Amino acid sequence: NAGVTQTPKFQVLKTGQSMTLQCAQDMNHEYMSWYRQDPGMGLRLIHYSVGAGITDQGEVPNGYNVSRSTTEDFPLRLLSAAPSQTSVYFCASSYSQGALSGNTIYFGEGSWLTVV
Amino acid sequence: AQTVTQSQPEMSVQEAETVTLSCTYDTSESDYYLFWYKQPPSRQMILVIRQEAYKQQNATENRFSVNFQKAAKSFSLKISDSQLGDAAMYFCAYRAGAQKLVFGQGTRLTINP
Numbered sequence: 001n002a003g004v005t006q007t008p009k010f011q012v013l014k015t016g017q018s019m020t021l022q023c024a025q026d027m028n029h030e031y032m033s034w035y036r037q038d039p040g041m042g043l044r045l046i047h048y049s050v051g052a053g054i055t056d057q058g059e060v061p062n063g064y065n066v067s068r069s070t071t072e073d074f075p076l077r078l079l080s081a082a083p084s085q086t087s088v089y090f091c092a093s094s095y096s097q098g099a100l101s102g103n104t105i106y107f108g109e110g111s112w113l114t115v116v
Numbered sequence: 117a118q119t120v121t122q123s124q125p126e127m128s129v130q131e132a133e134t135v136t137l138s139c140t141y142d143t144s145e146s147d148y149y150l151f152w153y154k155q156p157p158s159r160q161m162i163l164v165i166r167q168e169a170y171k172q173q174n175a176t177e178n179r180f181s182v183n184f185q186k187a188a189k190s191f192s193l194k195i196s197d198s199q200l201g202d203a204a205m206y207f208c209a210y211r212a213g214a215q216k217l218v219f220g221q222g223t224r225l226t227i228n229p
Contacts, residue, residue: 033216037159042207042219058216088159092217104151105217107161 006108013081021076023091032074036087081115118143122220137193139208148212150191155205203227
């Protein structure tokens with residue numbers, strides 16, 4: 001019963017480096033999303049996807065790319081890391097339409113990223 | 117645009133007492149869901165309770181209950197018999213259909229032994 005799995009859990013990057021945060025879910029959820037959480041703040045949406053091949057921007061998309069080639073996976077790419085991207089990143093998933101599920105969004109355990 | 121507001125950045129309560137966390141939201145939708153998530157120091161996001169807007173009955177999960185006032189767009193969380201393990205950040209969140217989850221700013225709850 002894996003749920004939403006994120007890797008890596010911790011990462012330190014140098015300014016200008018690129019990397020990919022991996023996210024996988026085994027619940028056959030159509031909807032997947034990435035959030036970032038900065039100190040003392042709630043979660044802000046970076047990008048989301050309502051199904052394979054479909055992605056869209058959230059509140060804070062700049063500096064990030066996503067793709068959704070399969071239902072299970074939704075990687076987040078940092079193109080050229082900046083100190084402002086130091087944050088905790090959460091991947092989340094849910095059914096797109098589902099009164100039975102209550103549209104509950106399930107979260108991964110978070111990925112702590114530091115850019116120096 | 118939908119917004120969620122938590123007006124209490126911090127709250128504290130004595131162990132075994134009851135505490136209520138406030139949340140208000142703004143939406144033009146008639147059908148939506150409201151959630152309370154708990155985030156302990158580990159940063160894991162844990163669903164505490166969920167409320168469907170079309171249900172008038174307030175949701176309850178053990179020691180956690182909500183006071184959902186749809187007309188007032190208010191969704192408060194009541195924690196009864198507070199325990200040390202309840203100490204965490206609590207986030208109120210809103211979602212309409214397949215739309216994104218919108219979060220409030222959070223309330224940090226401290227439990228005093």
